[in-house]
Amino acid sequence: MNHSCFDHIPKIQYEGPESDNPLxxxxxxxxxxxxxxxxxEHLRVAVCYWHTFCWDGSDVFGAGPFNRPWHGPVNDNDAxxxxxxxxxxxxxxxxxxxxxxxxxxxxxxxxxxxxxxEKFHFIVDAVExxxxxxxxxxLWGTANMFSHPRYMAGASTNPDPEVVAFAALQVRxxxxxxxxxxxxxxxxxxxxxxxxxILNTDLKREIAQLGRFLTMVVEHKHRIGFKGDIWIEPxxxxxxxxxxxxxxxxxxxxxxxxxxxxxxxxxxxxxxATLAGHNFEHEVEMAMALDxxxxxDFNRGDPQxxxxxxxxxxxxxxxxxxxYYILKGGGFKNxxxxxxxxxxxxxxxxxxxxxxxxxxxxxxARALENAARLLESEKLISFxxxxxxxxxxxxxxxxxxxRASLEDMAANALDTNISPAPRSGRQEYLENIxxxxxx
Ligand code: XUL
Ligand code: CO
Numbered sequence: 001m002n003h004s005c006f007d008h009i010p011k012i013q014y015e016g017p018e019s020d021n022p023l024x025x026x027x028x029x030x031x032x033x034x035x036x037x038x039x040x041e042h043l044r045v046a047v048c049y050w051h052t053f054c055w056d057g058s059d060v061f062g063a064g065p066f067n068r069p070w071h072g073p074v075n076d077n078d079a080x081x082x083x084x085x086x087x088x089x090x091x092x093x094x095x096x097x098x099x100x101x102x103x104x105x106x107x108x109x110x111x112x113x114x115x116x117x118e119k120f121h122f123i124v125d126a127v128e129x130x131x132x133x134x135x136x137x138x139l140w141g142t143a144n145m146f147s148h149p150r151y152m153a154g155a156s157t158n159p160d161p162e163v164v165a166f167a168a169l170q171v172r173x174x175x176x177x178x179x180x181x182x183x184x185x186x187x188x189x190x191x192x193x194x195x196x197x198i199l200n201t202d203l204k205r206e207i208a209q210l211g212r213f214l215t216m217v218v219e220h221k222h223r224i225g226f227k228g229d230i231w232i233e234p235x236x237x238x239x240x241x242x243x244x245x246x247x248x249x250x251x252x253x254x255x256x257x258x259x260x261x262x263x264x265x266x267x268x269x270x271x272x273a274t275l276a277g278h279n280f281e282h283e284v285e286m287a288m289a290l291d292x293x294x295x296x297d298f299n300r301g302d303p304q305x306x307x308x309x310x311x312x313x314x315x316x317x318x319x320x321x322x323x324y325y326i327l328k329g330g331g332f333k334n335x336x337x338x339x340x341x342x343x344x345x346x347x348x349x350x351x352x353x354x355x356x357x358x359x360x361x362x363x364x365a366r367a368l369e370n371a372a373r374l375l376e377s378e379k380l381i382s383f384x385x386x387x388x389x390x391x392x393x394x395x396x397x398x399x400x401x402x403r404a405s406l407e408d409m410a411a412n413a414l415d416t417n418i419s420p421a422p423r424s425g426r427q428e429y430l431e432n433i434x435x436x437x438x439x
Pocket of ligand 1: 102142187189233297340
């Protein structure tokens, strides 16, 4: 059933850059082909359930002003079904191929393990029917193991095994539901997998628990035959003071330590990258270099403050850079462009949800075109290849392959007796190439 709250919104169409219609795409032309794939196939856009359909606009200072037509006073199965109708009506109008959800986003609240399973199964049946009738599928699912007070001291890293057992139940259920709903991936974001003070924390024990838990998740994935990917979403802090999955490089070290670096990848979020002191493209290229790139939660932070503002992306240069490194690395496979972004608190009408997503999709389509042009021109890649050309042969190649030792390298320096002349890194020249490509 369609939800009537969007009756006044037309189906969002591509009208081109000259259009003045705020409810139309100017750049996101889903079927346009770039480098052999359509824009829709490249980006694999997903709408997130939590910010778009669950959040009521509340913040730490006050109540939620949104008053969504699908938010009733009662939190029961009927309310969950009404929210589901609203979500799929929204998807139909926007034309996004995917969505992402947490278990608790789609179901009514539950206190006991038995109640959780019963209520989750009820709604997953309904989600399955909706997907079958619609053009929108599941990109990834995840279990929310950070909102309920039971998780205040962590989920898998909790000092109490009973809490970890509850977390295991949620993950088992949500991973199986993701599999059943045809999801391409499964995400673990460890919001409270970390600590606030070392004074009450056995860090060694907690990271052992985290590693064992992830191993169990991977084992279960194989047991049920889920062919999608598992991704950890790095974030340095907020809510916990120190989070174990700090950034891409830290996650890789942890995966390597557990022997899971071939099994688990990363879901990168630009606002998390900036909180960790990195930029977006650094995290993308690090994941590509370590071969753990998975998916992206597109959003942006606010450069003047230090928390996770989850704003819709609007910086063309930043996203051109990120998409350049994504395309160069081979693009999305199971992953995609999920908007883990929320409208501002004053943007309280359903139109605002459309403006936000249209803007985000237009921005990514433009950034993708820019990135493709940059890649095809080979200006950046040929510069970088030339810069490292010395490693393709001679002593450089011998060192990398292990044929040459430290002794051999040192002997080579003495034999040639060359004092190497420093070369320009050409940063400004390269930045100008980006400026020229950003349109
Ligand atoms: C929190 C965050 C989460 C994850 C999924 O900062 O990004 O919404 O994406 O749990
Ligand atoms: Co996220």
